[in-house]
Amino acid sequence: MKESIPKIGVYVCHCGSNISGKVNVSEVVEYATGLPNVESAQEYKFMCSDPGQQLIISDVKEKGLNRVVVASCSPRMHEKTFRLATQTAGLNPYYFQMACIREHDSWVTENPEKATLKAKDLVRGAVARVAHHEPLTPRVVDINPNVLVIGGGIAGMQAALDIADAGKKVFLVEREPTIGGNMSKFDKTFPTLDCAACISTPKLVAVGQHKNIELMTYSELIDLKGFVGNFTATIKKKARYVDASKCTGCGICSEKCPSKKILSEFDHQLTYRTAIYTPFPQAVPNTRVIDKEHCLYFKKGKCKACEKFCEADAIDFNQKDEIIDVEIGSVIIATGFKTFDPTPLTQYGFGRFKEVYTSIQFERVNNATGPTSGEITTKDGRKPESVAIIHCVGSRDQNHNKYCSRVCCMYSMKFAHLVKEKTGAEVYEFYIDIRSPGKGYEEFYNRLQEEGTHFIRGKVSEVTDIVDDPSDQGKLTVVAEDTLARKVRRIPVDMVVLSVGLEPSEGMQDIARMVGFSLDSDGWINELHPKLGPLATASDGIFIAGCCQGPKDIPDTVAQAQGAAGSALSLISREKLAIEATVSVINPNRCMGCLQCENVCVYGAISYNPALNVCEVNEALCKGCGNCASTCPNKAITVKHFNNDEIMWEMEGILSN
Amino acid sequence: MMDNESLKTLFFETYHGEEIVNCIQCGSCTASCPLASMMDYGPRQLFALAREGFMQDVLSANTMWFCVSCYGCTVKCPRDISITDHMYALKKMAIKHDLKNPKSKMPMMYKSFSDPVKKFGKITDTSVIFRYAFFHPIDIMKNSRLAFNLAKKNRLEILIHPIKNLKGFKKVMTKALELEKK
Secondary structure, rough: OOOOOOOOEEEEOOOOOOOOOOOOHHHHHHHOOOOOOOOEEEEEEOOOOHHHHHHHHHHHHHHHHOOOEEEEEOOOHHHHHHHHHHHOOOOOOEEEEEOOOHHHHHOOOOOOHHHHEEEEEEEHHHHHOOOOOOOOOOOEOOOOOOEEEOOOOOOHHHHHHHHHHOOEEEEEEOOOOOOOOOOHOOOOEEOEEEEHHHHHHHHHHHHHOOOEEEEEOOEEEEEEEEOOOOOEEEEOOOOOOEEOOOOOOOOOHHHHHHOOOOEEOOOOOEEEEEEEEEEOOOOOOOOOOOOOOOOHHHHHHHOOOHHHOOOOOOOOOOOOEEEEEEOOEEEOOOOOEEEOOOOOOOHHOEOEOOOOEEEEHHHHHHHOOOOOOOOOOOOOOOOOOOOEEEEEEEOOOOOOOOOOOOOOOHHHHHHHHHHHHHHEEEEEEOOOOOOOOOOHHHHHHHHHHHHHOOOEEEEEEEOOOOOOHHHHOOOEEEOOOOEEOOEEEEEOOOOEEEEEEEEEEEOOOHHEEEEEEOOOOOOOOOOOOOOOOOOOOOOOOOOEOHHHOOOOOOHHHHHHHHHHHHHHHHOOOEEEEOOOOOEEEOOOOOOOOOOHHHHHOOOEEEEEOOOOOOEEEOOOOOOOOOOHHHHHHOOEEEEEOHHHHHHHHHHHHHOOO | OOOHHHHHHHHHHHHOOHHHHHOOEEEHHHOOOOOHHHHOOHHHHOOOOHHOOOHHHHOOHHHHHHOOOHHHHHOOOOOOOOHHHHHHHHHHHHOOOOOOOOOOOHHHHHHHHHHHHHHHHHOHHHHHHHHHHHHOHHHHHHOHHHHOOOOOOOOOOOOOOOOOOHHHHHHHHHHHHHHOOO
């Protein structure tokens, strides 16, 4: 319903002296008055102020205006403000056009005369365009209040608890048989040296018991469809072959299982587990899992020892993988990290020398539930006399990961403290730079110096079993330049700990494709904005928390998890969501289903309808970027509010001087 | 000798040394160098001096002349700096612009190796020894016992046998030098 005769009101803003300092505003107003269809033109000191907006509203009512042009700052600043004013005045909000005479003119033009001339051109363009605007209505959709959290580490658990405590339903999906993630493998946490299990197990239990959390362990997300507020997630629950409702977690099955020589994933290959197992004693849920790959029954068709001894009758060899769909309004990704595998760095001898450990293995060595019950001993049971800790293994290295993994310096110093405390051994920290930014972190570094830890500034070039002194036979020699003392050091040690960096978890590419966010060159999730949108992604309704966004320590992870929970809650509490009307539309009569638009759409908003052989736009996902419209070879796509007519008229206006 | 500033410009721009600004001074080059104990400065410190403009110290050091091109440093460098190549560049620069340390015997040693190659297409024991002996006879005297022992075991080639098709080889060399000038 286009009004037959446009009656346009033009308002030129001084913006204090930001615009009027260069542009002769009165001249622009006078010029605008003479433009076609312009009913009135006025100037004002601050158009965005309340009286400024009132000016528009009263003019529309008194002078019968039906189109509004404001010449002021960038639309990014105040387009919303003036659209709202236009709407309040009783017009369609899209009957408004903004001419940017500040960022595009007064701020960047030296000569006042030229600035005024440009302002006139821009106003003329806006006036020409606004006459051809079409009224648009934003669509309103319902928001499903359920949230899906992917990953049950400390980030996922914290986010799930916060949302569940607010009374909303949470689906927590975890790939492993238990929640807890990497934090549950740790012994102590820096710099306060709290016991990691003591602070994380209560969270595991709380998640397991919360009535608003539906915990899905040993499960994976296999598909996510829909748009903000209305997603459908498809989740595969892998068969445990143990009935969770019957299993009491007594553990007799594991005792009787004959396959006992399977390297434990939880202990990072330092110990063995059985084919029916639970990763660690405090696992939640405490339901055992049969590892199909190693179970004798699945391999050879006989055994069933666990079934015979299970008093609860919980073993069920006929269980099948289950695929379920859940309806949700928002997703929090908290997939965490994995540690760098140092095998390619052959000079450090990992896998070749038995006394070379990765840091996550050393966490297990220190842990009371680990292979040595928390004692630090060499594999042949000796107490070490000296231990080397090598920083930056796989991090800050152009051949591996270019970035700094951020937590290694601090956990290395924690190890140094624990070694000193438990064994009294000499500890050598080989570092490039000590990075200890955080509350109490620098103080912890200082404490370690006072404890007599040797800090040697130099990257280790080699770990070798060739010793200089025959009495050191059986030890490992660590070679590095002490760059501050300018000496090449060859230090014999009993144990070597490689402080390996952090890498994104396995399978991030798949989740990124499914959920629709992008990864940076290192594989971490790209946040919406590095400063102002650290927890959101480019896809609305998808939030991120913890190490999936980049390496970080536990306090930062928990802070992000609570932030992401807050963001998700703020979204789902709105119940309804207005979707921007400036989206693209495909004319099915012109579309030939070539799918070129689908290829260029970064928001996954375009899908193909094989029944009609045309592409269709999901308005909820479309951001109106116009990629598709400019790609379409048949000109079947138009972007509302940026259609060819409107753009051509604006150009006509600007160039018609 | 040129001043430090122009030497740095020469090294960085003509000899592609600007890459060393990426060095994080971790010392893994020096620690993996088999000859570090013989050097005035390890590669790490040499680069620290170079990028801060102490080029005269760099050029009078023996570091690059002692490099045996084992590439151990280059393999381990976390910043992927072609350390060995920069050693070659510094040597080349020192010879081409006559910036070598006048007290050092090393440039002469290198020349004793490269000259026979130009002439015979390969190095032979006696051709190297004679060239070096001409400038540093005392050094050769010190090593005469080793030469004698090698000769006893038939490990010292006394007669010079140039390579086959020496003419062709020289053509290749001329072309290579021509290309380098471009």
